[in-house]
Amino acid sequence: MLFFAELKRVLLNKKMLAAIFILLTLSLLLSWFQVDNNIRQKYGETEYKNYCEKWQGALTDAKKHEIEYERFIIDTTLAARQENELFFEQGKLSLEEYEDYLRAYFYADRNVAGFNRFYEQYLRVLNHSEDCDSTQPMLIYDSYWNELFTQYPSVLLLTLFGFVIVPYVTGDYTSDMWRIIKVAQKGMTKLVLIRISAVLVFCVTVQLLFSFTMFVFFEKMYILPGHGFSIQSIEIFQYQALSLSIIGYYIVLSMMRLVFSLVLCVLIYSLSLLIKNLIAAVGAVLSVFLLPFASQNFAPWLFLYSPLSVMSTIDILAHQSTHYILFITLIIYSIISGLVFFVAVRKL
Amino acid sequence: MIRLIRVELWKLLCKKHLWIILLALTVFWCYFIGYTQWKAIRTCPIRQDTKKYLADISGPLTQEKFENILFDYQLIQEGSLYTIDVTEIPLGDTGHFTINPFADWILMSSVKAHAEYIVNESKNRKIIIEQAQRNIERLHRENGSLFNIRENEKIVEMYQNAEELVLTQADNGWKFYFNENNHTILLLIFLLVLLTPVFAGEYESGAFSIVFSSKSGRDKTALAKLFSACIISIITASYFETVNYLCFSISYYMVNFSLPVRNIEAFSTSPFNFSIGQFVLIKYAFFTLYSVACGLLICFLSKFFSKSVPTLISGAVVLGSSYGISYYFTAPLYIVGEIPLELRNTGEAMQKWVFSFLVHPNVYFNQFAVINFANYPIFTYWIIIVTTVITCLFFGSLTFGLYTKNFTLRMLR
Numbered sequence: 001m002l003f004f005a006e007l008k009r010v011l012l013n014k015k016m017l018a019a020i021f022i023l024l025t026l027s028l029l030l031s032w033f034q035v036d037n038n039i040r041q042k043y044g045e046t047e048y049k050n051y052c053e054k055w056q057g058a059l060t061d062a063k064k065h066e067i068e069y070e071r072f073i074i075d076t077t078l079a080a081r082q083e084n085e086l087f088f089e090q091g092k093l094s095l096e097e098y099e100d101y102l103r104a105y106f107y108a109d110r111n112v113a114g115f116n117r118f119y120e121q122y123l124r125v126l127n128h129s130e131d132c133d134s135t136q137p138m139l140i141y142d143s144y145w146n147e148l149f150t151q152y153p154s155v156l157l158l159t160l161f162g163f164v165i166v167p168y169v170t171g172d173y174t175s176d177m178w179r180i181i182k183v184a185q186k187g188m189t190k191l192v193l194i195r196i197s198a199v200l201v202f203c204v205t206v207q208l209l210f211s212f213t214m215f216v217f218f219e220k221m222y223i224l225p226g227h228g229f230s231i232q233s234i235e236i237f238q239y240q241a242l243s244l245s246i247i248g249y250y251i252v253l254s255m256m257r258l259v260f261s262l263v264l265c266v267l268i269y270s271l272s273l274l275i276k277n278l279i280a281a282v283g284a285v286l287s288v289f290l291l292p293f294a295s296q297n298f299a300p301w302l303f304l305y306s307p308l309s310v311m312s313t314i315d316i317l318a319h320q321s322t323h324y325i326l327f328i329t330l331i332i333y334s335i336i337s338g339l340v341f342f343v344a345v346r347k348l
Numbered sequence: 349m350i351r352l353i354r355v356e357l358w359k360l361l362c363k364k365h366l367w368i369i370l371l372a373l374t375v376f377w378c379y380f381i382g383y384t385q386w387k388a389i390r391t392c393p394i395r396q397d398t399k400k401y402l403a404d405i406s407g408p409l410t411q412e413k414f415e416n417i418l419f420d421y422q423l424i425q426e427g428s429l430y431t432i433d434v435t436e437i438p439l440g441d442t443g444h445f446t447i448n449p450f451a452d453w454i455l456m457s458s459v460k461a462h463a464e465y466i467v468n469e470s471k472n473r474k475i476i477i478e479q480a481q482r483n484i485e486r487l488h489r490e491n492g493s494l495f496n497i498r499e500n501e502k503i504v505e506m507y508q509n510a511e512e513l514v515l516t517q518a519d520n521g522w523k524f525y526f527n528e529n530n531h532t533i534l535l536l537i538f539l540l541v542l543l544t545p546v547f548a549g550e551y552e553s554g555a556f557s558i559v560f561s562s563k564s565g566r567d568k569t570a571l572a573k574l575f576s577a578c579i580i581s582i583i584t585a586s587y588f589e590t591v592n593y594l595c596f597s598i599s600y601y602m603v604n605f606s607l608p609v610r611n612i613e614a615f616s617t618s619p620f621n622f623s624i625g626q627f628v629l630i631k632y633a634f635f636t637l638y639s640v641a642c643g644l645l646i647c648f649l650s651k652f653f654s655k656s657v658p659t660l661i662s663g664a665v666v667l668g669s670s671y672g673i674s675y676y677f678t679a680p681l682y683i684v685g686e687i688p689l690e691l692r693n694t695g696e697a698m699q700k701w702v703f704s705f706l707v708h709p710n711v712y713f714n715q716f717a718v719i720n721f722a723n724y725p726i727f728t729y730w731i732i733i734v735t736t737v738i739t740c741l742f743f744g745s746l747t748f749g750l751y752t753k754n755f756t757l758r759m760l761r
Contacts, residue, residue, distance in 0.1 A: 040688065041686050163657075163660070163664070278660075282541065282660050283365070283369045283540070283541035291376055291533070291534075293533070295380040295530065297528065
């Protein structure tokens with residue numbers, strides 16, 4: 001009963017649902033802007049997409065042959081420009097032949113940037129062709145997959161968690177309600193446990209909503225081919241050791257993000273409970289989240305393992321090819337959160 | 349009135365948690381910006397050797413000196429001269445060291461690049477003046493616009509008065525100090541925590557109804573609160589700027605206050621003849637003005653909502669997003685990536701109107717940027733200063749009006 005009453009306070013009310021909706025819309029708009037910007041800046045994106053779609057899937061001998069032949073055609077056509085110009089000036093090449101060459105040259109020139117990007121992917125797939133089936137990369141158009149995995153609104157989520165949890169916890173101390181609660185039948189400790197459960201339910205709901213909406217948004221707006229291909233097919237995860245499909249890995253990553261969010265929510269809750277003063281608690285939470293960002297140019301490691309980076313997890317995965325560092329980070333954050341919570345409860 | 353301001357200051361500052369937060373922020377900044385850099389520089393032999401080499405040849409760059417540098421560089425290229433024994437440089441940001449066989453070459457490359465910069469800067473300045481003079485002649489001949497003639501005359505006048513640059517210790521200290529403005533985040537956190545209760549605290553505790561009917565009256569109390577907010581903003585900005593400056597200056601041993609600011613490459617096309625010391629003062633002044641604008645904005649939000657939680661949320665969103673905008677348009681490419689052309693134009697327009705750009709004063713002084721104001725060329729930094737002062741007056745008077753009329757958002761419910 002009390003749990004649902006608390007859940008109503010923290011999540012199931014008009015204001016909170018409106019705030020979540022606004023933040024969700026904002027995060028989608030920011031992602032849309034960022035993705036479009038990133039894709040626009042990549043050289044030969046359309047040609048890269050065409051090549052990827054043409055040879056998508058497992059690398060067969062026939063595809064290998066075709067790709068190598070395309071490489072040869074593009075390289076030789078581009079390299080022969082000066083020579084053919086000279087031949088044409090000297091009359092060794094007829095006008096028709098020269099026009100044919102120019103057509104081939106313009107084709108090669110238009111496609112070379114996109115093909116070079118595709119060829120890198122091809123070499124990557126070729127190097128791992130001896131791997132077992134579950135980790136063998138496939139040829140795939142991965143631009144939007146890369147974006148889906150890297151776009152994550154950790155700043156917005158942490159802002160939401162901070163500004164929801166801190167007033168929720170310190171409200172009793174601001175209004176002096178804690179004096180009544182302390183002598184009530186349930187007691188302060190029991191209420192703290194019920195409230196932290198409500199906060200965790202809030203966190204799980206928001207996280208799952210954001211992860212699911214982001215995926216649906218990318219699926220509808222952009223091209224996400226080959227859901228069942230191995231995760232190693234995507235450029236940013238080429239060194240992954242896990243044998244998972246892309247969609248499977250997205251689910252695992254979402255779960256990792258969820259676990260980190262839960263730990264960070266406990267940390268925010270515990271800090272607020274310990275400090276008890278609304279403004280001081282907001283100051284402390286903002287400092288914990290923003291200071292690593294402020295010092296990122298001078299202490300990059302601090303930013304890498306800061307709550308902002310840890311929430312999206314992708315920064316750590318991009319730097320380390322193994323998952324153990326993530327678990328160590330998780331354990332450290334859990335210990336810190338647990339300790340602060342323990343001290344806060346002792347001081348009730 | 350003074351007594352009221354004193355009381356307000358006392359009320360705001362006498363909170364234990366404030367001092368703890370201030371101490372924590374200072375210690376954090378001193379450790380991560382001051383100590384880590386200091387350690388990196390002291391333990392990096394190549395930086396020390398570059399300093400030593402430059403100390404020997406520092407002074408005005410003569411032709412003979414320039415030729416000697418090129419000669420030394422040539423010898424290094426051929427492998428027949430070794431100026432330093434140590435062959436180690438830091439490996440990335442990890443603090444580990446690795447053997448580097450190109451240490452000599454790196455040293456001489458940086459010295460040569462600095463000498464070439466001085467030579468090119470002088471040439472570029474001459475080209476700019478010649479181009480402006482040609483423009484003036486053409487505009488006179490073709491009866492061009494008065495503004496364009498005055499603009500070109502201004503260019504000639506400013507670039508002609510430029511002092512000659514000197515070869516000095518290229519230790520990057522000033523460069524980092526002028527470019528790095530992330531200590532603004534510390535300022536914003538502290539101001540938000542400090543000034544949120546200025547008006548909201550009174551309403552939440554119910555003290556407002558007593559203060560409102562007291563002898564001092566609404567006007568004096570409102571003025572005292574706004575003045576104390578301004579004073580606190582100025583003190584806080586000066587404190588954080590000083591801490592930031594000390595962190596850099598101790599690490600890099602930044603002296604040379606009298607050198608022209610154009611000695612730093614980021615100001616290579618600057619028409620201003622400031623010395624580095626003068627530019628430091630400008631940075632202080634801009635930062636302080638920005639802080640006052642932020643302080644008054646928080647006061648307005650505090651009065652408007654008359655509650656701490658909405659004030660904190662709206663304050664964080666407004667200040668955070670305005671700082672984010674200026675950060676996005678001034679951050680290096682490796683952080684924000686290539687900015688699209690249409691956004692770049694928006695960014696340039698924003699530099700004139702969004703007061704958070706004040707924390708990056710170098711964007712106003714690194715080139716000749718003017719606008720047409722009644723046919724007179726006005727430098728863009730005057731626009732942003734006037735905009736910020738108007739912002740301060742707007743929020744100050746709005747807060748004053750809301751307080752004296754006892755208007756809050758609560759009344760709309």
